[in-house]
Amino acid sequence: MNYHTYPTHEVLCIDMRSFYASIECVKRGLDPMTTMLAVVGDKNRSGSIILAASPALKQRHGVKNVSRYFELPNDPNIQVAEAKMGDYVRVSVEITRLLHQYVPKEAIHPYSVDEMWITVDGLEPLYGNPEEIAQMIKEEIYDTMGGLTCAIGIGDNKFLAKVVMDLYAKKTGIAICRYQDVERLLWPVPIEKIWGIGHRLTVHLNRMGIIYLGQLANYRLDRLKKRFGVIGEQLYWHAGESI
Structure with missing residues (x-):
């Protein structure tokens, strides 16, 4: 395939890891990556859905975001927080403001409260190549947001950036897929x-x-x-x- 004829941009897809659970950890002064915490809609209802589980809770007990409150293992180290959507939206807005330091508002394309695309065309003279920009953004979010982490996919368009983020960056932190990588990756x-x-x-x-x-x-x-x-x-x- 002649990929040279395709429209090409430098697109980053940023996904905040276990966003709700991580924010609740930060609010409590806890490490989002090592704390076992679940976010539920209503702590007074045993059938309430688990809206988010921290990475440690997922890894150690296999808890999924669609599990029920009563399905949580009987582990005294597991913390439970009731969802505070206003807090999550506020942090999302703060992250968007942070990204606005790198790109204009029209280059930021929200997908959800915890996921967005940004187009970084032409920024290499200022910040380096897309992978270097992604690393800068990861570090700044971590430093300014109390330890929140994210996965970033880089691609020639939104689709590639999103898919490589879903498939690879959630494991490696940053992943890249160009047109010429499609068949292999x-x-x-x-x-x-x-x-x-x-x-x-x-x-x-x-x-x-x-x-x-x-x-x-x-x-x-x-x-x-x-x-x-x-x-x-x-x-x-x-x-x-x-x-």
């Missing part, structure tokens, strides 16, 4: 792990013999369009060219 990935492909769509694609992203990229476009319409065309281009 993304094609071997099962389609259900790709952003934008939900369970129902995965079932339909699996029935067509499409298990991995590479198989989707090499499937006939006309058949995808006939089966899924506009969505089929979007799937094809995301899988094959990621634009």
